[in-house]
Amino acid sequence: MIKIITSVLLLMSVSIYSQNRYELLDEGKDKEYLSDTISKMYTKGLITDKPIVVIDGKPFRYQDLETEKLKLSKIEIDKIIPIDKEKGINIFGNFGEAGVVIITTSRPKE
Template identity: 70%
Template sequence: MKNFTLIIISLLSFSIYSQNRYELQDNGKEKNYLSDTITKLAENKIITKEPIVVIDGIPYRFQDLEKEKLPLSKNKIQKIIAIDKQKGINIYGNFGEAGVLIITTNKEKK
């Protein structure tokens, strides 16, 4: 029973930590905006909870976000488009199997 409890706690802490990889630079509820969006899309089976996130053409794989947060704030997000598994594989190879989120921002043009 003790081992089972430890396994459950480990899995929960891992899932919480993995969602933190998609936190934004904002504070409060805004910080979890992208994580919540990913969770909703995963519940609808459009993507998994570990998709590739493409921000203005720059892809961020789940594995690449081990030590860093996405350089993004909710105020800057203009549009989020979810790409399903098959289209993601066609574009990004095996990494696209988890699904792809394409995020367009309203960054300043020089």
């Protein structure tokens, strides 16, 4: 029983930790909008819980987001599209195995 409780707590803490990497600049529940969306896509089996996030063509690997935060607000997001493992690998090599989330924004194109 103790092992089960410990395992559940460990899974929850890892899940919360990984969600922090996908936090937006917003406050309140909008701050978790992207992490919640990624969690829903993961639950549906579309991606893993650690996908590459591509914002207007710029990729951010899960590992990158440990030190670099996303400079993005919910209001800027136009579309969020999951890309499956096979297509992700074709585009990003082995890093695409985790799946890819393509985000297009309302930001002016550079």
